[in-house]
Amino acid sequence: MAGPSTRLRAIKLYKELHRLGRDYPDEHYNFQGKLRRLFEKNRALTDSEEIEKAFKLGEYIKNETLALYSLRKYRHLKRNYPANDSPS
Structure with missing residues (x-):
């Protein structure tokens, strides 16, 4: 059963992903919309294993998005x- 701490964890993760999604280029991939649908789909989960699995997926998405932003920043600097x- 999902408790208050699980709810707070989900809200925190949603806020983090929502903030990250602000900078995501939306011309081909609707990050905010997909994020919302994913959280709404998992809203009714009650099994603790399924809830942890959903949290792990959310953390994975967060880490991958951060990695993409770092790569984009690195490529911009390199350009x-x-x-x-020539050696100095």
Whole structure:
């Protein structure tokens, strides 16, 4: 059975993912909409194993999104600074 701590955990995870989704390019992938539908789909879960599985999926999505943002930032920096092929 889902308790108050599970509810607070879900709200915290939703808020974190919602904030991350603000910067996600939405032209081809509706991050906010998919996030909302995913949480609504899992709203009625009562089995503790299924709830933990859903939390792990949410954490995985959060970590992968953060990794994509880091990669995007790295690529942007790499494009702005020319490669220095000659030794100094």
